[in-house]
Amino acid sequence: MEPGTDPLTVAILGSGAMARYWAFSLETMHPWVVGQVPPPYHIVEMDGTEHRLTPLHFDWCDKPPRTPDVVLLLIKWRRMPEAARWISAHAPQSLVISLMNGMGQDEALSTVPAIGLAQGLTTAAATRREPVVYIRSHGQTLVPQLGDPRERRLQKASRTYGWDWCWVNLKTMADLRWQKLLQNSVINPLTALADCTNGEILERTIWQLARPLLNEGTQAARAVGAEVPQDMLGRVTRLARETRDNLSSMVQDVRAGLPTEIDAINGYIIRTALSHGITVPTHQALVRLIHSLTGG
Numbered sequence: 001m002e003p004g005t006d007p008l009t010v011a012i013l014g015s016g017a018m019a020r021y022w023a024f025s026l027e028t029m030h031p032w033v034v035g036q037v038p039p040p041y042h043i044v045e046m047d048g049t050e051h052r053l054t055p056l057h058f059d060w061c062d063k064p065p066r067t068p069d070v071v072l073l074l075i076k077w078r079r080m081p082e083a084a085r086w087i088s089a090h091a092p093q094s095l096v097i098s099l100m101n102g103m104g105q106d107e108a109l110s111t112v113p114a115i116g117l118a119q120g121l122t123t124a125a126a127t128r129r130e131p132v133v134y135i136r137s138h139g140q141t142l143v144p145q146l147g148d149p150r151e152r153r154l155q156k157a158s159r160t161y162g163w164d165w166c167w168v169n170l171k172t173m174a175d176l177r178w179q180k181l182l183q184n185s186v187i188n189p190l191t192a193l194a195d196c197t198n199g200e201i202l203e204r205t206i207w208q209l210a211r212p213l214l215n216e217g218t219q220a221a222r223a224v225g226a227e228v229p230q231d232m233l234g235r236v237t238r239l240a241r242e243t244r245d246n247l248s249s250m251v252q253d254v255r256a257g258l259p260t261e262i263d264a265i266n267g268y269i270i271r272t273a274l275s276h277g278i279t280v281p282t283h284q285a286l287v288r289l290i291h292s293l294t295g296g
């Protein structure tokens with residue numbers, strides 16, 4: 001076999017809804033799953049078709065047999081310390097692709113400087129109701145082009161196996177990640193505070209905070225050069241309507257008494273804004289309120 005043509009080893013970090021969704025989507029590449037929940041994983045597609053997956057699984061403290069070429073980061077932010085330690089120990093020079101919500105993965109993984117870090121985004125959606133993960137949407141998955149050779153092999157594999165990631169330039173990726181961050185910074189904390197679905201939040205008084213949240217967040221985004229469309233409020237309103245039956249992941253975390261991803265979403269906006277002298281009082285108030293709900 002020519003060098004570089006052997007199959008890529010892909011390690012998925014996390015064992016939740018998104019990790020199992022990608023273990024299913026990339027099944028032909030035989031990805032490993034690293035996390036606390038062992039297989040079998042039960043996946044139900046949108047048309048009701050059921051699948052049982054048994055990928056090779058490692059717990060966080062297990063030593064894998066070799067270094068993976070590609071690491072897919074699909075944890076929630078509360079697991080970032082374990083993920084950073086795992087990457088540092090077992091994949092210190094691998095290509096790491098994050099499809100998590102929130103921003104700041106580069107800072108969180110700065111202890112492993114030799115990795116190639118691709119901070120992408122996905123609009124795929126999956127809901128975990130143990131022991132089943134229900135696929136709700138395949139959405140679109142965007143990954144920035146870093147020019148890394150493993151990336152080209154992954155692109156080739158995606159064409160061969162028929163999963164369709166879109167590889168975009170770094171500037172476009174940064175703009176789109178900021179736009180998703182702004183959407184999440186409105187829908188996630190407001191639904192968590194109102195304890196309601198994405199559709200119900202549009203009828204609640206607290207939805208009036210959507211406009212100041214977006215105004216403040218847009219200033220922060222533009223301060224770092226990100227392009228944000230003028231009609232963000234219309235876009236977020238449409239998104240909440242289109243996903244009206246969804247319970248955001250922050251509602252689910254608050255209900256489960258788990259730490260939320262607020263510090264990587266609204267917290268990231270606050271850190272960016274303050275470092276550019278921009279005031280973001282609505283985001284700051286929401287972060288405090290969400291922390292008060294989860295004791296964090």
Ligand SMILES: NC(=O)c1ccc[n+]([C@@H]2O[C@H](COP(=O)([O-])OP(=O)(O)OC[C@H]3O[C@@H](n4cnc5c(N)ncnc54)[C@H](OP(=O)(O)O)[C@@H]3O)[C@@H](O)[C@H]2O)c1
Nearest residue numbers: 014015016017018019035036074075076100101125126128
């Ligand atoms: N779900 C979606 O539709 C969706 C869509 C776009 C982006 N995202 C983002 O993707 C990332 C991962 O989200 P997710 O929805 O996959 O999170 P999740 O299902 O809540 O899983 C998060 C973590 O919870 C732990 N966990 C899972 N099942 C468990 C069980 N039965 N018992 C105890 N612990 C369990 C796992 O920890 P270990 O890591 O230790 O295994 C897992 O990684 C987040 O950044 C999220 O915002 C999610």
